[in-house]
């Protein structure tokens with residue numbers, strides 16, 4: 052275990068958030084690239100790839116998500132080093148999708164202690180070979196052989212509070228959202244929340260992994276009660292509470308649309324044909340509509356999206 056001994060870690064079981072929602076209206080879309088969101092807090096926004104969050108303090112740095120490939124992680128580290136030479140003490144892998152952890156090796160080399168939810172590690176172990184085999188590295192000019200499996204050093208279950216240079220940061224698990232293990236990272240000092248896989252802003256989040264859309268919606272509504280001004284999503288731009296509400300409505304409408312078709316015995320083809328959702332055609336990933344609706348159709352008919360069956364030879368996974 053690397054740096055665990057000289058950092059204080061508090062394990063606290065989650066209690067329900069009793070804080071009422073507050074208005075954080077208005078678009079909070081930030082520029083692409085590495086930009087400051089709040090004191091010490093930075094958002095690395097890559098529309099075509101995955102996002103990361105970074106907290107920089109005088110004596111320690113925390114990184115949420117290490118991107119898809121060590122090359123991506125090196126670029127993120129270079130952005131950090133333009134601002135600070137402090138040690139990267141912590142890395143959080145917010146979910147098991149390869150585009151959020153396959154840069155881990157770069158930060159392990161820097162001495163970071165990597166943390167993830169227990170379920171996240173479990174699926175990483177199941178899916179790593181498939182991820183490495185199917186991710187579109189060549190399209191990004193990256194070498195597939197460079198990706199090595201670097202697992203978390205610390206696993207958590209419900210809540211974990213880190214001390215990052217004197218600033219508390221809370222890792223929170225509210226249950227399975229888009230994915231089992233979806234980890235929220237709360238920055239109370241900045242009134243900001245990294246949303247793991249739970250909330251993607253203006254983005255067709257892949258529905259192939261959720262064990263229950265009702266569960267996902269419950270997690271979204273519970274997350275909504277965390278009192279913040281800005282959300283840092285894993286995909287899409289910085290978000291406001293209004294954006295979160297739009298996403299909750301989006302997930303609910305997809306689910307209801309497919310459910311209504313399934314309930315009256317429609318075929319998959321009929322379900323796809325009558326659920327165009329063109330009002331979301333300007334969201335990132337609309338081209339994934341048929342695949343996402345197919346996953347929901349399978350979830351509601353055979354109980355599991357076939358895309359996520361480990362032996363599946365289906366299309367390569369994506370965000």
Ligand SMILES: [Zn+2]
Pocket residue numbers: 101148150151285286369370
């Ligand atoms: Zn992703």
